[in-house]
Amino acid sequence: MYRSHNCGELTATNINTEVTLSGWVQKSRDKGFIVWVDLRDRYGITQLVFDEERTSKQMMEQAQNLGREFVIQVKGTVIERASKNPNIPTGDIEILVSELTILNESILPPFTIEDKTDGGEDIRMKYRYLDIRRNPVKNSLIFRSKVSQEVRNYLSKEGFIEVETPYLIKSTPEGARDFVVPSRMNEGQFYALPQSPQTFKQLLMVGGMDKYFQIVKCFRDEDLRADRQPEFTQIDCEMAFVEQEDILNVFEGLTRHLLKEVNGVEVEKFPRLLYDDAMRLYGNDKPDIRFGMEFGELNHVAQHKDFGVFNNAELVVGIAVPGGNSYTRKEIDKLIDWVKRPQVGALGMVYSRCNDDGSYKSSVDKFYNQDDLAKWAEVTGAKPGDLICVLSGDKNKVRAQLSALRMELAERLGLRDPKVFAPLWVIDFPLLELDEDTGHYHAMHHPFTSPKPGQLELLDSNPGDVKANAYDLVLNGNEIGGGSIRIHDKETQAIMFKHLGFTEEEAKAQFGFLMDAFQYGAPPHGGLAFGLDRLVAILGGQETIRDFIAFPKNNSGRDVMIDAPAPIDDKQLSELHLKIEL
């Protein structure tokens, strides 16, 4: 027993108790005749005291020589503190130490182990085991564990069975790139790490498992964008004998449970927004609805005037920025520069100031009179004091641009409060998505998503118009989950594969087992998957996922702490019958 109590639990009720504590030296203050040491462990900080009168000379010296992050064990008596600290639970007491043992020394850490550290991202990642000692990281990991456990509690209570699906599966070249694993026992052959357990969970439904879930690692060998990890965690779920409504209800229940249990927040029934409406109102299939600033489409009021830019545009669309009329000309010019950055890509921005007296002053006064601009205000919902920002061009592009602007302005206006949670369902996603580069359609969700009843025929004539029972759960502008009702008969699946450009042979080679399974009484089924990393980060009130992952990789997919990936032995390579060709 290295301790009788932890460093977070002793209070005034323990005064005069003999205790044993172990932990790390957070810091010490040496006044010569008295030494205070803050002893830290996962649970908190307890103050130790050594003083000339009551501490032996030898121990006094030992205490004076304790360095930061030394690991020590002390025995002593809980006493009342002279100067109390109301900010921590143990702030009323301190330990008068009678025995001090140094369990392990520490050299000087490369950065300070404080909530606000002096260590940059790179050094913190290299010494992640020290970074984890810091409250912001430690608490994020504890928070993640709590979320996972609450997910399991809720789904278990709802009758879901957690089934572990395999990690060593088969590569399917469609979609994102697989990580592959050479097989030594099967020469020249490879396993792949799963991008998701999609086919296995569907087979579990064919197998009658009825309600499945799993919190599971998935893998994607993508060129990493910021805040993407090559390995990530999903809450993966599937149900049989269900329609979309059943699934939405269960997972709305789960999300509400999490918000209540881990955030103490009660949320109303989640709004549902059609995909088409989400695109129209927010230019985005994962709208942040913590604030308004909905899009107003202006074609009917802004076109057919003399302004060629608008007349030639597929879409003219604006938003009202609350209080934006207070922006100086210079600020507005900066905003225009912002939308013209290559990351956003607008060619320009038209604006109209909504003056307090009800008049307007726009950047295109030459073409639009006060009545015209009043209509803009009406459509965008602008009020006196607001600023209307208008973009125009190709529909898809201009929506994405205005969505970026909307989010940026909301951020600047402080409208994205991390303590406010605004979940919603976006439903009725298109089945297929046009790849502008190749001109081919590919599955928007995945090839196993079922078209809406009666729309199968549209696949030939208007593939882009086919809608699916596919849905995303969106929270504060982030997609945290998505799913669909699946195809459950072999014929429909074959038609889908054909439309996605698979030959019959390719479909059979890659998904033959699934098509076979559909012949033996596959039930109607559907499901969804949550991205746990992001979900946890958002519930934790943050936008970046890295501190919610114990040992994350950097943007090159490297673990800089263990220095992986790394070369392997020639012997390992030859056992795998592989040769490297750079």
Added chain:
Amino acid sequence: MYRSHNCGELTATNINTEVTLSGWVQKSRDKGFIVWVDLRDRYGITQLVFDEERTSKQMMEQAQNLGREFVIQVKGTVIERASKNPNIPTGDIEILVSELTILNESILPPFTIEDKTDGGEDIRMKYRYLDIRRNPVKNSLIFRSKVSQEVRNYLSKEGFIEVETPYLIKSTPEGARDFVVPSRMNEGQFYALPQSPQTFKQLLMVGGMDKYFQIVKCFRDEDLRADRQPEFTQIDCEMAFVEQEDILNVFEGLTRHLLKEVNGVEVEKFPRLLYDDAMRLYGNDKPDIRFGMEFGELNHVAQHKDFGVFNNAELVVGIAVPGGNSYTRKEIDKLIDWVKRPQVGALGMVYSRCNDDGSYKSSVDKFYNQDDLAKWAEVTGAKPGDLICVLSGDKNKVRAQLSALRMELAERLGLRDPKVFAPLWVIDFPLLELDEDTGHYHAMHHPFTSPKPGQLELLDSNPGDVKANAYDLVLNGNEIGGGSIRIHDKETQAIMFKHLGFTEEEAKAQFGFLMDAFQYGAPPHGGLAFGLDRLVAILGGQETIRDFIAFPKNNSGRDVMIDAPAPIDDKQLSELHLKIEL
């Protein structure tokens, strides 16, 4: 909504209720004027009835044409059954069907979906999704889910944090072979899949996480023995500021919790057996103590007579087989043949019959008189009616041989009751193990295991004598968990690596990050890992793990259902800068 109720919940209290059920056709009985159909889902079986009087002619025909494993939906009324079935919860009622919808047809399954199927192992694996519909597999998976959830509940309540450690780590060529994963973004370099999260959990302790657990997949590229899987699941745990006693108590508590919650069995405090005693009494470090038959070492009573075989043996050791005197000469000869099989490897077996009248009749009467044999009986604890079986030879070999015989006889005598649970701790394992082939010592547990205090010096003089605070949890003759107190200072770890034959450079290249971490105030720590697959199988009263894994691989590491591993595209290979050389 495909159903108002499931197929396992309707009873007499629901009579006259209108219900909707969905499920699979388990079987149907067609009497011409009446058709009964057993409808099955995960939750049970409910009988449907169609009859000439109350069912339309068209539906009657439809019902008569339902094939096995068709997926159907029915609406109908719960009525009392004429001939009740007391063996199932729904046996008092049946559903008079008013509406029948075929949701999906099924071709004839390749084996019967019954508790006792006509399908062999191979075909069941190929169509695992059909195998999972069978109760024995389905219930095993549900059982596994329950065990996992109870593990999480218990450890969470004990303050453990579940932390996900990475799957893409670094290859360490020592120990078993790693599965490796080529990195596309880091040319010519590889990740490895973890054989266990060992170093990461130790780093979490350095990071102050204090109590960690994880239910996690691990990977070993071994030539597969029967009932081994290339991917397997561990309950992985680590604690800081603990001694062996603390760890044993926590995980004895966990095991007792599982036995109580999932098996309804209350178990006394677990016995603890020194490793040396386990080897002496059972010839085995994972003894099955559900029955006696402890070894009696006979050197002092059987040597120094005229029997050269025993005189020249390092160890003469016997067991008393309860009631074994009833074996015929022929049966005993067969037993002798059994121990001489190459899998066991004994050169022969000496026996002594313990007659009911207190006399003895041995196979070596020429050398041993009644007094001698009485001493054998005393040492082995044989009673009148028993048979004493004696093996001799090299100590390590003969112990293994007699242990095999002991287990075989217990099996034949029905002493290995799967409903009886006899856990125990085996403690004080040796730190090192001699590799007889190379003459080198390697770590018995792993290179991070701490030698017992004060025994570090022995490493030079008598490495084989050094004991560790290493322990196994054994249940019914199976090692279900093992762990140790770890090294937590850099110097000791360096000494260990040296003794295990690492050069300083090798140690630094492979475990430099861990040695570095030990410099920054590593706390004393230790832990253990349970093998979940085996634990679940044993709690489920079975010795084979395969039915407790949803999608297991065969002995060649293949998933025969999805046909993996498989060749990959040339494009994939070239992106990874790899070439296959067969």
